[in-house]
Amino acid sequence: MSIVIDAHNHIGTRHGATQTGADLVAKMDSTGVAKAVIFPFTEGNFTNDAVKTAYDQFPERLIPYCAVNPWQPDAAAEVRRCVRDWGFKGLKLHPTLNGYHLADPGLVNPLFEEAGDLGIPIIVHGASDLYNAPPEFAEMARRFPKVKLLMAHMGFFWAVDQAIAYAKELPNLYLETSRAPIFEITTAVRELGPGKVIWGTDSPFVDYEWEFRKMERCSADKAVYDLVVGGTMAEILHIAG
């Protein structure tokens, strides 16, 4: 049986946007989505508390990830605490908003080491920005081959072809489709196969239903579609599909 899992959502409040667990679950219900990965907004000072609250309310529907700013000296300890004490399942990083290079060894290696020890995936903002362009992902995927690394937005706007090339080369590098247009997503699915392309929405910044419906065009093959919209994510998170 196939399962639909949304790999990218924010919970909490930031300027211009807010979303609670109940808000997201209502969108999932009206769209036919079984489970959704949630993490904080990552601007400025942020905590993982709102994600914990949402997870406590909807433990069967929401999959909590922590987010940390590696400039904070306790960042790796916070990842460990969220996973060990709160049962979180992954890590979100945003190099552009927090001001560091994804491949900065001193800042970011400790977080990847922690994720490797804990056996959790990492999703990183991956538009074609300076701090987290595809070569930085490739560097980290090579440095930490056991860590499953998801590139959010799959290098859109300028770097999708480069993102696809690296994902083809590196077994632990995946492309996540939120906010990317269907032409680029279809190209990625055709080039990489369904096991390396993962659906996410980036709610609340999107029309939730549209971000899901666009995926119907990603492949004419139902088995391929099923893997992209949830099957592969279920494998990564060890969720029975």
Ligand SMILES: [Zn+2]
């Ligand atoms: Zn996002």
